[in-house]
Amino acid sequence: MSKKPLDVLKNGLAKLEEQVKAWKNDILDCLANKQPVCDDDEHWLDNEANLVEEVMILDLLDQASDYERGVKHLNSQQKSLVEKLKGLGSGIKNLVSSKKRKRPEVRIKKPQEDKQPKAPVFIKKENATMKQKVEIMDWHPAQGPKFKQGKTAEHWNQIYPNLRLKQPTISAWLKACSGFLSLLNTADESGASSYLTAAEKEVSDSLSHLQRLGMLQSQNTMAINELVDFTLERVLYDDGSEEDIFNAIKECQNAEQDKEMNGGDDGGDGDVVDEKPSWKEALAAASILQRYVVDTDEPFARKLETVLTNFGRQTRLEVFDCMEMTSITDYFPSQSSPYL
Incomplete structure (x- = not known):
């Protein structure tokens, strides 16, 4: 009893799956062992090794009410696949198989070192x-x-x-x-x-x-971060908006223009004039510096002591030269004695 055409195709698909599995395992073994494979094998592994199209054709013919009518509705490429499956299923050599699907034994790519560069x-x-x-x-x-x-x-x-x-x-x-x-x-x-x-x-x-x-x-040292991102500059920048900066620059420019129109810096009422320290305050400051450097064993300390001593002597001489001759009666009024 002859087999049904659909059973022959299923038998051919099973044989084709076995062949594809064997070929695929050969290529995967080469890749696992880090052996080079040729470009044709890589292309076959990515494309023809996938038998989705053959399985789809069998499903269409299996669902068709009549096998011969289902084959007539297939395109030329699908019909060639049917002939190939039929040849594999019946044991006859497939004479209609496409060149695209034909694959010889696995070919190993020769190492690049074998190729002599020009x-x-x-x-x-x-x-x-x-x-x-x-x-x-x-x-x-x-x-x-x-x-x-x-x-x-x-x-x-x-x-x-x-x-x-x-x-x-x-x-x-x-x-x-x-x-x-x-x-x-x-x-x-x-x-x-x-x-x-x-x-x-x-x-x-x-x-x-x-x-x-x-x-x-230690008080004179500064970290590199402080030099790059000075805290005071950052605070001043953060506190002022762009409008505040613009207004401040504008006010400064207007003040400079007013100063030029008025004949320069005349020392207006708004100018703050620092009063000159008195000679007593200057001598007191010199005395403080002398006491501060007395324990410093450095050449600059001795020089500073000499300068401060000369400063004190010169200041006292200037004060003495500015003094006026007075008598005690200038401060205490004279009174006649009752006993005289």
């Missing part, structure tokens, strides 16, 4: 770039001290034919390279020609001088 050819004369010079100058000493410069030129002419390298060119590059290295070594040994070393010495000397003067104290 040797560069001469096009036009060019000057060597700095990168090329460094590459060649690094390569030549690595070949040994007796390696000839002419062989270096021949070797790199095969890689950079446009340079047209010759032995004198390599020799000139080597001399320039050795001279540059000698300058670097001299600068490193002496240290005097290094701008960085000179700057570091100058900064170090300045800090040492400030330390001797007693200026490097």
Whole structure:
């Protein structure tokens, strides 16, 4: 008893699934072992290995009321798939299978190293770039001290034919390279020609001088964050809007214009004039400074004491010169004695 056509197609689909599974496992094993596969295998794995279209055709024919009528409604590509499944299901070699679906044994892609790159050819004369010079100058000493410069030129002419390298060119590059290295070594040994070393010495000397003067104290230090983002500037900026800033600038400009129109700074009523300290206040301040530096064992403290002593003496002399001769009777009125 012959099988029904639909059963033959189902049998062919089962065989095709077995073949696809075997081929797919071969490719996946190569990928798992990090072995290269050819582009055709990758394309087949992403496209033809998916049998969704064959399964859909069988579902359409299975749901059709008549098999022959269902086949007539298929397009040419679907009909070719039906013929292929029919050949696989009946055991006959498929003569109508598309070339797209035909897949031979798994082909392993050859490593890229096996492909010999094309040797560069001469096009036009060019000057060597700095990168090329460094590459060649690094390569030549690595070949040994007796390696000839002419062989270096021949070797790199095969890689950079446009340079047209010759032995004198390599020799000139080597001399320039050795001279540059000698300058670097001299600068490193002496240290005097290094701008960085000179700057570091100058900064170090300045800090040492400030330390001797007693200026490097904890209250005089400031973190880098405070220098970059000064707190007072940030507060002043945050408190004022753009309109406030504009009005302040406008008022300042108007004040400058009024000052010029009035003949400059005449010292108006609104100007604040600081009163000059009295000689007593100045001497008191000098006395405070003398007591402050008396325990400081630094040269500047002795100099400051001398200056303050001279200041006190000079101030007292000026006060004495400004004095007027008076008598005691100028302050106490005279009275006649009752006993006289």
